[in-house]
Amino acid sequence: KALFAQAGDIAGVGVDTELITSVPTSETFRARNFTDGEIKYCESAPDPTASFAGRWAAKEAVFKALSVPSKGAGASMKDIEIVAGSSGPSVHLAGAAASAAGGKTIKVSLSHSDTSVVAFAVAQ
Amino acid sequence: KALFAQAGDIAGVGVDTELITSVPTSETFRARNFTDGEIKYCESAPDPTASFAGRWAAKEAVFKALSVPSKGAGASMKDIEIVAGSSGPSVHLAGAAASAAGGKTIKVSLSHSDTSVVAFAVAQ
């Protein structure tokens, strides 16, 4: 095991849940924490408030998976971009988040019910 | 890393959450989306409605982990069977879900509180 054990080792996992009503909805909050691409995507979603909340949870989950303490409402949430795709969301990292990730691959998934969002991320 | 990196790579993760009250309970819905084995199991569970909701979430999570867009209430949810076992649930795939999985292994876990269900799946 010693020789090849590092190949598929999981570096960290992260989960986050939020009540949809607890995630701020102001334009200031959104501009500070979401990229232009995320804002465009969420504003055109069937339920923008739930979409923003889901992406917020996904960012928190990625932070945890990277074992980096979350910056809360800080600007660096923008360094973690959740990119929508036909086969599910992917993660683009920039700035301090990219540095923390090193060469690790991040997988993320998110879901919301009528009242809450849950997101999960794994760094490998 | 290049030579053996594929051994333990995670292909995808999936999470799903639902309010238990939001999952349809009609016999038609159940017959369309659950296998005979799942129906038998859930109907004999302490709380059948919660059990069906948990399995529904588990199927959605597996779909996401396979990076296949969910078919929603479509018939193909039946291609993902959540099989109860003494050491937790396992996944049996058939049809299009099996094709999408290729040789990947799927692990799944699910949980419900009084009001909601959460399920998580990983494909490796």
Next chain:
Amino acid sequence: KALFAQAGDIAGVGVDTELITSVPTSETFRARNFTDGEIKYCESAPDPTASFAGRWAAKEAVFKALSVPSKGAGASMKDIEIVAGSSGPSVHLAGAAASAAGGKTIKVSLSHSDTSVVAFAVAQ
């Protein structure tokens, strides 16, 4: 794949969710299921009830990831200790939980909203 497939294989995953109000808060329950270190940590947290509930869910998730049936309110929940750290929680195992884990590594993450907790664990 055959030769090295075991290196990074995921042995099991576990997820647990609870309404915060559904986790018992008596001193007897806490003394039975949490270590002295966990009790000290949770009692000094901003919201002790939520912290105890989150750790309870984390223990359940670890049990599931180890494919060991949970003992519910039994004493062996104490064998799974969730240890707080600046880069997130880690898991210390003792007794039967340590035996079940063998040499596996456990990663865990937990989160709580105003009303519920969600925890996720993976054994590799």
